[in-house]
Amino acid sequence: MDPEPVIRFDNVGMRYGRGPEILRDLSFDLPRGSFQFLTGPSGAGKTSLLRLIYLAAKPSRGLISYFGRDAATLPRNELPDLRRRVGVVFQEFRLLGHMNVFDNVALPLRVAGRKRQDYAEDVAELLTWVGLGDKMNALPATLSGGEQQRVAIARAVVGQPEVLIADEPTGNVDPEMGMRLLRLFAELNKLGTTIIIATHDLQLVRMLDAPVMTLSNGHLHIRPPRSERLRMQEAAEAEAEADRIAAAPAAAAPRSSVEPHETDIADDGDVDE
Amino acid sequence: MSSAIPKPPAGGNGRLLPPDAGRDRPLFVVAAILVFLACIAALGARGAWLQAQRWTTDLETSLTIQIRPVEGRDAEADAGRAAELAAALPGVERATSRGRDHALALLTPWLGEGNLPDDLPLPLLVDVRTRSGVQIDTAALQAQLDAEGMMARIDDHGRWSDAVRRAAGSAQALGLGLLALLAGAAAAVIAFAARASLAARLDVIDALHLCGAEDRFIAGLFQRRFFMLGLKAGVAGAVFAGLVSLLVSLGDAPADMAFFLPQWASDPFEFVLLAAAPILAGLTAAVSARLAVASDLRGRW
Numbered sequence: 293m294d295p296e297p298v299i300r301f302d303n304v305g306m307r308y309g310r311g312p313e314i315l316r317d318l319s320f321d322l323p324r325g326s327f328q329f330l331t332g333p334s335g336a337g338k339t340s341l342l343r344l345i346y347l348a349a350k351p352s353r354g355l356i357s358y359f360g361r362d363a364a365t366l367p368r369n370e371l372p373d374l375r376r377r378v379g380v381v382f383q384e385f386r387l388l389g390h391m392n393v394f395d396n397v398a399l400p401l402r403v404a405g406r407k408r409q410d411y412a413e414d415v416a417e418l419l420t421w422v423g424l425g426d427k428m429n430a431l432p433a434t435l436s437g438g439e440q441q442r443v444a445i446a447r448a449v450v451g452q453p454e455v456l457i458a459d460e461p462t463g464n465v466d467p468e469m470g471m472r473l474l475r476l477f478a479e480l481n482k483l484g485t486t487i488i489i490a491t492h493d494l495q496l497v498r499m500l501d502a503p504v505m506t507l508s509n510g511h512l513h514i515r516p517p518r519s520e521r522l523r524m525q526e527a528a529e530a531e532a533e534a535d536r537i538a539a540a541p542a543a544a545a546p547r548s549s550v551e552p553h554e555t556d557i558a559d560d561g562d563v564d565e
Numbered sequence: 566m567s568s569a570i571p572k573p574p575a576g577g578n579g580r581l582l583p584p585d586a587g588r589d590r591p592l593f594v595v596a597a598i599l600v601f602l603a604c605i606a607a608l609g610a611r612g613a614w615l616q617a618q619r620w621t622t623d624l625e626t627s628l629t630i631q632i633r634p635v636e637g638r639d640a641e642a643d644a645g646r647a648a649e650l651a652a653a654l655p656g657v658e659r660a661t662s663r664g665r666d667h668a669l670a671l672l673t674p675w676l677g678e679g680n681l682p683d684d685l686p687l688p689l690l691v692d693v694r695t696r697s698g699v700q701i702d703t704a705a706l707q708a709q710l711d712a713e714g715m716m717a718r719i720d721d722h723g724r725w726s727d728a729v730r731r732a733a734g735s736a737q738a739l740g741l742g743l744l745a746l747l748a749g750a751a752a753a754v755i756a757f758a759a760r761a762s763l764a765a766r767l768d769v770i771d772a773l774h775l776c777g778a779e780d781r782f783i784a785g786l787f788q789r790r791f792f793m794l795g796l797k798a799g800v801a802g803a804v805f806a807g808l809v810s811l812l813v814s815l816g817d818a819p820a821d822m823a824f825f826l827p828q829w830a831s832d833p834f835e836f837v838l839l840a841a842a843p844i845l846a847g848l849t850a851a852v853s854a855r856l857a858v859a860s861d862l863r864g865r866w
């Protein structure tokens with residue numbers, strides 16, 4: 293794994309105009325090839341954080357580096373190239389209504405200056421893969437919500453971005469489709485794409501063993517993946533056990549030493565809602 | 566495997582910008598009207614310019630010899646002789662003696678017809694046309710006329726020509742001022758309308774921007790679109806202005822009535838003006854669209 297994170301936040305704060313700070317002191321790394329969820333109540337700043345990650349907004353303070361480049365010193369004409377390395381699936385899709393499915397998906401390749409004959413087959417293959425092979429000529433307005441979503445996802449991944457951001461990707465689809473999309477993201481992650489999924493859907497979060505970033509009141513809390521927490525819990529238990537054995541071979545003590553962790557986990561679950 | 570994949574849609578790339586769908590029609594109409602008005606103003610200003618030029622040339626290339634009636638002399642004969650003398654001078658194109666009928670005709674507007682006794686002595690006029698740019702030696706002519714014993718006075722219109730020149734100058738300035746105002750208004754409205762029309766397409770700018778399109782790529786799209794829009798509107802306005810001026814010239818309005826009316830003189834000026842107007846309209850629309858997109862993009866990081 294590449295030791296350098298694809299995106300690094302260091303004491304980042306953000307405010308709009310002269311308003312209050314929406315995000316405060318965010319410091320985290322997105323390691324290359326990682327997969328994480330982002331949750332938090334509405335208005336906690338999820339969208340703003342995502343905007344920072346996909347280079348749609350500038351931080352008010354702090355440092356962000358994209359692919360090892362410090363955002364503050366990036367010349368404006370290098371930003372488009374970085375944006376092409378980040379794919380975004382917007383909650384409201386943002387497809388262009390006057391263009392057909394094929395052209396919508398091909399958009400990132402087109403703005404990158406690629407020739408149609410070079411990418412046409414790749415786009416067709418990708419559309420077939422997401423189950424829209426027979427709808428390439430359709431306009432977005434004629435598609436169902438789930439189909440539009442798949443178009444948006446295809447557009448986000450067609451340029452083989454290194455980072456993929458999905459904002460509420462399961463908000464508009466039934467649970468089964470949600471599972472399929474999640475599997476799609478997991479698949480892309482296995483191929484090396486760094487993935488962030490913003491969601492309210494706790495069931496979705498529980499389906500994968502991935503770290504969860506939780507925003508509340510502009511602060512970020514990162515919960516390690518379940519496997520890691522279990523490992524930590526076991527380690528703590530083992531330590532407690534060792535302590536217990538070392539201290540006094542009495543009785544009845546183990547449960548109380550473990551409980552705080554269990555409560556801790558349950559509390560985290562509540563915060564997510 | 567590839568046989569299972571349907572063929573990508575045939576044909577070229579779809580347009581990145583949505584088709585007009587009537588959204589740009591107000592801009593088109595406004596731009597066409599303003600280009601029309603600006604063309605009319607330009608043609609009218611030129612009409613005024615030419616007219617004023619004609620006045621001053623008329624004044625500068627004409628002299629009038631007034632023969633006053635003297636007891637015992639034949640004024641008509643004197644006028645004829647004066648015309649001969651004047652015609653002999655270098656630089657004189659022709660000299661025409663106007664008879665008593667002409668003098669009476671000049672008085673008719675004030676005194677009515679037939680109200681003058683036939684034997685009333687009237688000054689007679691000799692109309693002298695000179696080649697433009699030639700200075701006639703009026704003093705020598707006056708001396709010759711005096712030598713003939715006539716009571717003659719030469720009027721080279723010097724008293725008038727300054728005033729006329731000033732009036733012509735202000736007419737020309739007024740024409741140019743009108744033209745500048747209308748051209749400025751046209752540019753401002755086209756720029757404003759281009760901005761308003763852009764605001765309706767922010768979603769496209771947004772999508773392209775976040776897909777990693779470069780600023781100049783996005784600005785170029787809008788610039789081309791609005792150049793074509795301005796160009797088409799300009800062509801419509803210019804063609805209409807040309808037709809109107811042609812119609813005005815076909816109607817037999819007297820020259821002085823048509824002072825600020827556009828006149829079709831079928832000279833290069835018209836064609837250059839009517840060809841340049843649409844291009845200017847197109848460039849104005851393109852530049853304002855580019856500036857609007859650029860300022861929007863700069864606000865986005």
